[in-house]
Amino acid sequence: MTELVRFGVSLENQLLQRFDARLKEKQYTNRSEAIRDLIREDLVKKEWQENKEVTGAITLIYNHQKRQLLNRLMDVQHDYHDNILSTQHIHLDDYNCLEIIAVKGRPRQIEELYGKLKSAKGVKHGCFAASTTGRRVI
Numbered sequence: 463m464t465e466l467v468r469f470g471v472s473l474e475n476q477l478l479q480r481f482d483a484r485l486k487e488k489q490y491t492n493r494s495e496a497i498r499d500l501i502r503e504d505l506v507k508k509e510w511q512e513n514k515e516v517t518g519a520i521t522l523i524y525n526h527q528k529r530q531l532l533n534r535l536m537d538v539q540h541d542y543h544d545n546i547l548s549t550q551h552i553h554l555d556d557y558n559c560l561e562i563i564a565v566k567g568r569p570r571q572i573e574e575l576y577g578k579l580k581s582a583k584g585v586k587h588g589c590f591a592a593s594t595t596g597r598r599v600i
């Protein structure tokens with residue numbers, strides 16, 4: 463089991479009050495877990511900056527009736543098959559599709575893949591959640 467250490471932090475009262483208010487909004491029940499998450503977020507950001515192997519999820523919303531768009535999205539995904547772990551396609555209604563693409567690899571390649579998918583003509587919305595393989599984050 464990982465050893466836990468305690469440490470003291472000095473900061474302005476007003477800053478702590480604001481921090482506590484944010485914790486409440488974000489549903490944290492104690493400061494320790496919130497501080498751990500801030501540290502983890504910073505470590506994940508560093509993995510992206512240092513071009514380590516990372517993971518993430520690409521979300522796209524598009525109209526499946528645009529056949530050229532479907533071909534384009536498929537071509538791009540085949541070009542990056544080494545980076546794609548899985549693709550989930552959900553038919554939202556008669557026209558709109560939600561696609562969630564789980565990705566893994568080097569940040570440059572993941573960003574390139576996301577850029578090509580999001581910028582495809584006819585994609586209504588795209589967003590990306592950057593994450594980690596979990597190996598360098600405790």
Ligand code: NI
Binds near residue numbers: 552
């Ligand atoms: Ni669909």
